[in-house]
Amino acid sequence: MKTKEIFKSFLNEIADSVSSSTYSVWFNDLELVSMDDHTMVIKVPLPVHKQILKNTYLELIDETIFSLTGINYEFQFLTKDELQELKEDEKEKISLNENKNDIVEWNTNLNPNLNFDNYVVGESNRLAYISAMNVAQSPGTIRNPLFIYGRSGIGKTHLMHAIGNYITEHSSKKVLYTTSNDFRDEYAGISRQEKGKDSIEYANNFKNKYRNVDVLIVDDIQFLVGAELTQQEFFHTFEALHQQNKQIIISSDRSPDDLKKIEERLRSRFTWGLPVDIYPPDFELRCDIINQKLENTSIKNKINRDVIEYIANACPNDVRQIIGTINRLLAYTAMMAPEVITLDFAIEAIKDYVNTNIYQENTISHIQKVVADFFKITVEDLKSKRRSNNIARPRHIAMYLCRIETEENLAKIGLEFGGRDHSTVVASCEKIKNELKNNTTLDNMLKEIKAKL
Numbered sequence: 001m002k003t004k005e006i007f008k009s010f011l012n013e014i015a016d017s018v019s020s021s022t023y024s025v026w027f028n029d030l031e032l033v034s035m036d037d038h039t040m041v042i043k044v045p046l047p048v049h050k051q052i053l054k055n056t057y058l059e060l061i062d063e064t065i066f067s068l069t070g071i072n073y074e075f076q077f078l079t080k081d082e083l084q085e086l087k088e089d090e091k092e093k094i095s096l097n098e099n100k101n102d103i104v105e106w107n108t109n110l111n112p113n114l115n116f117d118n119y120v121v122g123e124s125n126r127l128a129y130i131s132a133m134n135v136a137q138s139p140g141t142i143r144n145p146l147f148i149y150g151r152s153g154i155g156k157t158h159l160m161h162a163i164g165n166y167i168t169e170h171s172s173k174k175v176l177y178t179t180s181n182d183f184r185d186e187y188a189g190i191s192r193q194e195k196g197k198d199s200i201e202y203a204n205n206f207k208n209k210y211r212n213v214d215v216l217i218v219d220d221i222q223f224l225v226g227a228e229l230t231q232q233e234f235f236h237t238f239e240a241l242h243q244q245n246k247q248i249i250i251s252s253d254r255s256p257d258d259l260k261k262i263e264e265r266l267r268s269r270f271t272w273g274l275p276v277d278i279y280p281p282d283f284e285l286r287c288d289i290i291n292q293k294l295e296n297t298s299i300k301n302k303i304n305r306d307v308i309e310y311i312a313n314a315c316p317n318d319v320r321q322i323i324g325t326i327n328r329l330l331a332y333t334a335m336m337a338p339e340v341i342t343l344d345f346a347i348e349a350i351k352d353y354v355n356t357n358i359y360q361e362n363t364i365s366h367i368q369k370v371v372a373d374f375f376k377i378t379v380e381d382l383k384s385k386r387r388s389n390n391i392a393r394p395r396h397i398a399m400y401l402c403r404i405e406t407e408e409n410l411a412k413i414g415l416e417f418g419g420r421d422h423s424t425v426v427a428s429c430e431k432i433k434n435e436l437k438n439n440t441t442l443d444n445m446l447k448e449i450k451a452k453l
Contacts, residue, residue, distance in 0.1 A: 114161035122285030150278035173214035283365025
């Protein structure tokens with residue numbers, strides 16, 4: 001089979017494996033560049049396609065190509081610019097490394113440990129992650145400003161540092177991370193200077209620091225509430241940077257529309273680019289975060305899935321609480337030195353730190369697990385886009401049970417089932433509700449599942 005025929009067959013197989021919208025967004029515009037004995041080079045429309053194909057669909061791509069060729073290929077995803085300027089890029093990297101040695105060290109205030117590689121992605125933060133990658137790869141050109149919002153402790157700060165670190169690693173752009181509190185305190189310092197030469201110099205240094213950067217990252221903008229003069233100065237800083245196409249990244253614990261005590265002219269500018277929210281992590285994402293945090297620790301091989309699920313259920317909304325819980329478990333394990341960390345041991349270790357009763361509640365994640373076990377499928381199947389009856393039927397039942405057994409709203413239930421719209425949840429619940437009127441088999445099945453809950 002010729003390479004073009006193989007790639008055409010590959011695309012047809014993918015189209016049958018994913019939803020039409022997924023295929024349209026991530027696969028429709030792919031082009032085969034070259035294919036040798038071990039490597040396939042594929043052209044992608046945008047840099048974000050590279051990230052999504054590698055992080056989300058690489059296993060599917062690998063399995064599909066192997067089924068067609070019987071060969072395990074290495075895949076390279078390259079944009080048009082990368083293909084045309086590959087040699088020039090190498091020269092620029094060499095030149096950039098030489099130039100960096102001549103630049104006076106600049107304090108970015110970034111935490112080098114917070115990057116895209118250790119940012120765990122799930123349905124609740126996928127849009128924010130994709131948007132952040134777009135900004136990191138093309139700062140100042142799209143989504144300016146990028147406004148990330150969501151409750152405290154769900155990964156906004158990590159994502160902002162990841163953007164900054166990516167930009168500094170891949171360019172010579174000047175990046176500055178700060179908090180709104182630090183910005184406010186530094187601005188207030190101008191008024192504390194004695195009038196004269198020192199006062200003017202302090203003011204000039206302040207403006208130079210914040211306006212002579214290529215990327216300004218400001219965390220927790222909500223703390224500018226009540227600081228009218230600081231808001232005015234931030235407005236002028238924002239204007240100066242935006243007019244020069246310098247990238248601005250802002251975070252808040254609420255959306256721009258909900259920042260009622262921030263000046264209207266600032267709030268309107270926050271929506272110029274892209275406001276994107278991060279939801280609390282769902283059960284599977286919390287498990288993934290826990291596994292990632294346990295890597296390279298002394299207890300990685302001592303802990304089983306039950307303990308991981310227990311911690312995930314005990315910390316339903318806050319990544320920081322997950323990290324604190326793991327640290328608590330590490331300390332307790334170091335003190336008691338068990339050979340294996342059982343569920344009972346974990347409960348004892350963290351009982352004063354988390355709500356230990358939450359594990360027994362009928363949470364969405366608990367219902368998903370019970371339903372998945374009952375039908376001998378996985379929780380990931382329930383969250384997937386697959387529409388086959390052996391998956392769709394349990395999904396409808398799980399959504400129905402989540403609606404009647406929990407107090408969660410429709411939007412939250414939809415989010416936990418792969419980011420589905422609330423109307424999908426309504427339709428699923430109505431379908432099961434109507435069937436129950438005449439289907440005794442379904443009624444008995446639900447009673448059995450409820451007993452397991």
